[in-house]
Amino acid sequence: MKKMARGQVQEMKKSRTMLGLAGAVLPALCAFWGQTAQAGEETVVLRVCSWEEYIDLGEWDADEAIALDNGRVIYGEKPLYEDFEDWYKETYGRDVRVEYSCFGTNEDLYNQLNIGDTYDLVCPSEYMIMKLMAEKKLVPYSDGFYDVQDVNNFYIRNVSPYIQKTLETNEIGGESWSKYAAGYMWGITGVLYNPELVTEEEASTWKIFGNPKFNRQITLKDNVRDSYFAALGILRAQELTDENFVRAANYHERLADVMNDVHPETIAQAQELLDELMDNVYSLETDSGKADMITGKIVANYQWSGDAVYAMDQADEDDFELKFAVPKESTNLWFDGWVMLQNGIEGDADRQHAAEAFVNFVSRPDNAVRNMYYIGYTSSIAGTAEDDTIYEYMKWCYGAQDDDVELMDYPVGYFFSGDNSDADYILQSTQDQMGRQLYSQYPPQDVMDRTAIMRYFDADANKAINRMWINVRCFDIADVPAGVWMALLAALLFVISAMYQRSRRR
Amino acid sequence: MNRFRFQRSQLCIPYGLFLVCFVLAPLVVIIYYAFTNGEGQFTLENLTGFFSSPNTIGTLAYSLGIAVSTTCTCLLLAYPIAYILARSRMKHKSVILMVFVMPMWINFTLRITALKEILTVIEGNLAYHPFLNTLIGMTYDFLPFMILPLYTTLLKLDGSLLEAAADLGADTVQTFLKVTFPLSVPGIISGIVMVFLPSMTNYVVLDMLYNSTYIMGSLIGAYFSAYDWHNGSMIALILLVIILLFTLFTNRYADEDAGSSRGGVLGQ
Numbered sequence: 054m055k056k057m058a059r060g061q062v063q064e065m066k067k068s069r070t071m072l073g074l075a076g077a078v079l080p081a082l083c084a085f086w087g088q089t090a091q092a093g094e095e096t097v098v099l100r101v102c103s104w105e106e107y108i109d110l111g112e113w114d115a116d117e118a119i120a121l122d123n124g125r126v127i128y129g130e131k132p133l134y135e136d137f138e139d140w141y142k143e144t145y146g147r148d149v150r151v152e153y154s155c156f157g158t159n160e161d162l163y164n165q166l167n168i169g170d171t172y173d174l175v176c177p178s179e180y181m182i183m184k185l186m187a188e189k190k191l192v193p194y195s196d197g198f199y200d201v202q203d204v205n206n207f208y209i210r211n212v213s214p215y216i217q218k219t220l221e222t223n224e225i226g227g228e229s230w231s232k233y234a235a236g237y238m239w240g241i242t243g244v245l246y247n248p249e250l251v252t253e254e255e256a257s258t259w260k261i262f263g264n265p266k267f268n269r270q271i272t273l274k275d276n277v278r279d280s281y282f283a284a285l286g287i288l289r290a291q292e293l294t295d296e297n298f299v300r301a302a303n304y305h306e307r308l309a310d311v312m313n314d315v316h317p318e319t320i321a322q323a324q325e326l327l328d329e330l331m332d333n334v335y336s337l338e339t340d341s342g343k344a345d346m347i348t349g350k351i352v353a354n355y356q357w358s359g360d361a362v363y364a365m366d367q368a369d370e371d372d373f374e375l376k377f378a379v380p381k382e383s384t385n386l387w388f389d390g391w392v393m394l395q396n397g398i399e400g401d402a403d404r405q406h407a408a409e410a411f412v413n414f415v416s417r418p419d420n421a422v423r424n425m426y427y428i429g430y431t432s433s434i435a436g437t438a439e440d441d442t443i444y445e446y447m448k449w450c451y452g453a454q455d456d457d458v459e460l461m462d463y464p465v466g467y468f469f470s471g472d473n474s475d476a477d478y479i480l481q482s483t484q485d486q487m488g489r490q491l492y493s494q495y496p497p498q499d500v501m502d503r504t505a506i507m508r509y510f511d512a513d514a515n516k517a518i519n520r521m522w523i524n525v526r527c528f529d530i531a532d533v534p535a536g537v538w539m540a541l542l543a544a545l546l547f548v549i550s551a552m553y554q555r556s557r558r559r
Numbered sequence: 560m561n562r563f564r565f566q567r568s569q570l571c572i573p574y575g576l577f578l579v580c581f582v583l584a585p586l587v588v589i590i591y592y593a594f595t596n597g598e599g600q601f602t603l604e605n606l607t608g609f610f611s612s613p614n615t616i617g618t619l620a621y622s623l624g625i626a627v628s629t630t631c632t633c634l635l636l637a638y639p640i641a642y643i644l645a646r647s648r649m650k651h652k653s654v655i656l657m658v659f660v661m662p663m664w665i666n667f668t669l670r671i672t673a674l675k676e677i678l679t680v681i682e683g684n685l686a687y688h689p690f691l692n693t694l695i696g697m698t699y700d701f702l703p704f705m706i707l708p709l710y711t712t713l714l715k716l717d718g719s720l721l722e723a724a725a726d727l728g729a730d731t732v733q734t735f736l737k738v739t740f741p742l743s744v745p746g747i748i749s750g751i752v753m754v755f756l757p758s759m760t761n762y763v764v765l766d767m768l769y770n771s772t773y774i775m776g777s778l779i780g781a782y783f784s785a786y787d788w789h790n791g792s793m794i795a796l797i798l799l800v801i802i803l804l805f806t807l808f809t810n811r812y813a814d815e816d817a818g819s820s821r822g823g824v825l826g827q
Contacts, residue, residue: 160784167786269686275771335686336769350679519785526773526781527614528621 096148097407100397101134102162103176104389105155107238108415109133109427119426121445129423137414141407144205149407166190166394173397174408176389180278180509182234185392186225187509191233192393198409208235208416211443213435214471215501216388223506230390235412236433238424239388240358241496241504242279243379245342245365250352253488256378259286261353262330272345272354273330275337277522279355279385282507284323284330285312286382293382299503312383312505315514324521331525343367346375357387358493359430365490366429376488379500386504388433391415418442431494435469444469444478451491453481463491467498592792605793615778615794622774625690626759629697633754634747636698637705641746642739645713656710660703667700671767674699678768689770696764704753712746713739748809756802 111129119127130136134151141149154172156162159181166172177185185191199209216239220231246256255261262273262283273280289311292298301307331337335351342354343364356364361377368375391412398405414420419442421434426446436443453460463482466475482491510518596602609615640659644652662670674696679685685692716739724734760776773781775798782791 158784160786163786164783269684331771335684337771338769341767350685515785516787519781519787523773523778523781523785524614526771527778528617528772530613530617530620532617533620 096150097403098150098152099174099404099407099411100152100154100172101174101411102154102156102165102170102172105157107155107176107389107428108153109420109423111135119422119446119449121442121449123441123445125419125442125445127419127422127426127442127446129427133415133420133423134411136420137411140414141410145406145410147403149410151411166396171397172394173404174391174393174411176237176391178387178389179230179234179506182230182390182392183225183509185394186228186230186233190395192395192398192405193232194235194393194409195405198413205410205413207413207418208434211416211418211421211434211436211440212236213433213468215435215468216433218471219386219388219506220390234390234392235416237389237391237415238359238428238430239386239433240431240493241379241500242282242355242357242385242387243361243377243493244353245346245356245361245375245377246353247346247349248374248376248488253376253378256353256376257381258290259283259380259382260290262355263287263326263333265333267352268333269335270352271333272335272338272342272351274355275339277518278507280327280337280522280525281323281518282312282385283355284326285314285319286380287326288319288322289314290382308383308503308505309508312385313508315510315518317517320517320521324525327521327525347371347373358496359428361493362490363429365493377493378488379496379503381503383503383505384500386501386506390433422446438477447491447495448480450494451480451482451486453483458483464498465495467501468495473498589792589795592788593796594793596789605790606797608790609793609797618773618775618778619797621772622759622776625693625697625774626755628694629701629758630751630755632694632698633702633705634750637702637709637750638747641706641709641713645710645716656706659706662699663703667763668767670699671696671764675768685769689765689768689772692768693765693770696768697758697761700761700764701754701758705750708749708753709743709746712743716742744812748812752806752809755805759802760798 109129109132111131111133113129117128121127132153134153138149138151141147156165156175159177162175162177163181163184182191197203198206200206201209204210212235216236217231220234220236221229223230244256244261251261251267255264255266261267262271264271273283286293293308293311298304298307335345338345338354342351342356343360345351346354346364347368356377358377361375365375365377393405393408398408415424416434418434418436418440421432422442425432432443434443447465460481461484463480463486464473464475464478465480466478467473469475469478480491486492509515593605594601594603596604644656649655675685678692678695682688682692720738720742721734724738729737760774762774762776762780765772765774765777775794779791779794779798782788782794
């Protein structure tokens, strides 16, 4: 990019007119630069890049304010990053300006970084974090960030023990993820279905995508990782649901290995299977599946838990019930996390401090609730016994209200305190919430037990898997019916003879 | 500083800069990526890989299939309409023409979404006829681009030529085949160019109408999101060459026809 700009300047110099023009513009430009440079001395500029619609942008209606039982009122007036600027000034007495921008997919972000875009703080998914970690592009969080004594360290004080443990136990290159990444939102994958036409049992397996009963009425996800995960779930279903396998002491390690199997034979098998599935599904989608479930075009679709919640909420407004099932073989635990980039921070202590403060600010329980309300996904923040805003919010969303219906215990201690029998975190809910929003947003422990994280694929495996996916998606020339070939041949002969006659007439 | 002297040629400077920055420079980058591998060494593997894989060739065939059938459908639909509109003595021709062109004023995504719902009502389940749906969507999208050039060409057609043909004993079919049709060839060709080229790569229509098969445009996207800029660039380059050949071919015929009709019919 820099080379191009220089070429542009040289081109300009050739022209006398342009030179005159440049003469007029240059002083103005210099003055402008001078100004920004001056501002730069006092204000830290923090360049944040995250998913679209992935932070509360404020402007809530007055009646949207959430009054929780613990006395807290949650209300978003301004975008959260603008609130951060005020909070930083108040807390640390320094000016910070956030330049907030968005990316579309993890791959887009990676390509942007490769082209030379610089950001200080980005929020990609777990596998992209692994890739960036492996390529040594990240800055580790400072020791101060993990100091639980500091009242402004909202992240480490409030993060869910479940999420933090996951980050700590997963390593790449001998370093645990928690050193570089702070969890933001998380979820699992499963099947959103219409309970009138699909039974819970039918939806609770990845095999539903090959089920001829729902021919052309189910959708898969339009990305290779999610589809490959489902394919592995089907290929290894027998092993994954086997009692001996599930009960084994090293179940989790073995599960992770199976769901990250990238042997060439496995990839070939997956391609064959996905080819078959393509003939059974309605389409591959990223976004349209939610609307198509609500309008009834399809009866089941591969869905991320957060989007499933959104679709169920929307359907409820039309008095139409949708449910979410988690396949019994395994489910993909995914999360997005904040990481600091080396080429953005560049060893600047002020900027790193601002970046860490930003992560802390969005992790403050009331801000986490604002984000959850706005985005619809589940935050990695759980809160503490002193500040139970998150748990109160969960109660506000899903707690039972009627006294006459039969209540059931819904323990979520695994997420909030690390102990699922913790009496403080047993929500009173109703049976009909099972398979619904609460179940999708905070799945019960038995579902969490069969989650697997899908790691990033190394260069060779990545190439093979993408090649496999392209093969699945491309049109195979062997599929062209003989009649079409004949028609083409006839048309070609016709054109050639017409051209020949034409040239003879001349 | 020298005295300012304006020359007309200096007016090209803004466009020249635009051309260098946004057309030539990216093209050089594409060519560089197309002929190198991950290590930055020169290679022809991307090129041979494209032509040796049945899947990428299949994608090319599928894209061409969509483009050819869309163009033919558009031509068959548009020609009679353009002919009738241009030849009729209706007072409010422009109003009727506007009805055909009006869809272009409505947002593209909105139109395809509406079409999706209409097709669902007609077909029930869209997933059974992906190719047909794509064809309908593309035709819906590109039809105005075919009607307009045909209409303008046919409108400019000299009525006295048709009278002369009739005077010399040609019936209506002969007049059409020997006079009207040859004279409208330039319109047909510019219509084909306007429809054929974009319909080869417009994968948004496919995505929105649930056709999950890749065409050239989506294949390039797939390679780029797999960080494989080299194969992606090669496919973009191959597409560019195809389009270039196609344009050269149609231009030659357009020139020939324009020349012959001028010389032959007007007898200069």
